[in-house]
Amino acid sequence: MAGSDTTAQASADRSAPDTVKILIAGGFGVGKTTMVGSVSEIAPLRTEEPLTMAGLDVDDLDGVEEKRATTVAMDFGRITVSDDLVLYLFGTPGQQRFWFMWNDLALGALGAVVLVDVRRPKSSFAAIDFFERRNIPFVIAVNGFHGEHPYPVEDIRESLTLPESVPVLLCDARERESSRDVLIALIDRLIAQAAPAG
Numbered sequence: 001m002a003g004s005d006t007t008a009q010a011s012a013d014r015s016a017p018d019t020v021k022i023l024i025a026g027g028f029g030v031g032k033t034t035m036v037g038s039v040s041e042i043a044p045l046r047t048e049e050p051l052t053m054a055g056l057d058v059d060d061l062d063g064v065e066e067k068r069a070t071t072v073a074m075d076f077g078r079i080t081v082s083d084d085l086v087l088y089l090f091g092t093p094g095q096q097r098f099w100f101m102w103n104d105l106a107l108g109a110l111g112a113v114v115l116v117d118v119r120r121p122k123s124s125f126a127a128i129d130f131f132e133r134r135n136i137p138f139v140i141a142v143n144g145f146h147g148e149h150p151y152p153v154e155d156i157r158e159s160l161t162l163p164e165s166v167p168v169l170l171c172d173a174r175e176r177e178s179s180r181d182v183l184i185a186l187i188d189r190l191i192a193q194a195a196p197a198g
């Protein structure tokens with residue numbers, strides 16, 4: 001019957017959106033939990049524990065002296081980008097002693113945001129290396145603490161020895177729109193890489 005064919009076609013068109021796993025990574029205290037929290041449309045899952053005196057020798061708190069807690073497993077959030085695309089966001093732990101979890105968190109991830117604290121770019125070197133080695137596409141999001149961006153993008157690209165192919169964006173991880181723009185840039189990169197050359 002023609003009517004039911006049309007109905008079947010309509011429900012096929014209304015198929016479930018694609019879901020994509022994205023990592024929000026970077027060094028200790030660069031703003032990963034903040035970014036997942038600012039952009040997520042659901043109350044984010046957090047696994048934070050208080051920083052204690054025991055970590056004073058190993059955790060570099062320069063620039064984040066106010067920091068009181070650290071992620072010990074992961075952050076989780078979700079954002080609907082369009083009718084047919086939903087991103088699942090996984091924030092990684094930043095302390096070096098929890099990096100063994102990054103391999104598990106990276107399973108099935110299509111791409112990553114590497115957050116960089118504009119005052120301590122080197123703290124995100126290891127994260128850049130992690131994704132380069134695994135051929136997981138990423139964008140760099142430079143989090144301007146206190147909303148300031150004293151260095152042009154090209155200087156940051158140079159100091160992190162990044163090729164032109166890696167997008168470098170300035171952001172404020174506390175702002176939903178800014179964090180969303182970073183994710184859109186990552187999606188654009190993923191689509192560009194998936195498109196056939198030529």
Ligand SMILES: Nc1nc2c(ncn2[C@@H]2O[C@H](COP(=O)(O)OP(=O)(O)OP(=O)(O)O)[C@@H](O)[C@H]2O)c(=O)[nH]1
Pocket residue numbers: 027028029030031032033034035064066067068069070071072092093094095143144145146147172173174
């Ligand atoms: N002023 C300012 N503070 C920020 C910004 N982003 C994050 N913070 C603060 O910096 C501290 C660290 O942010 P987090 O989001 O916990 O950083 P993280 O990368 O998840 O930290 P770890 O999980 O410990 O690696 C928190 O106290 C945040 O409130 C920012 O853009 N500006």
Ligand SMILES: [Mg+2]
Pocket residue numbers: 032033034070071091092093094
């Ligand atoms: Mg965190």
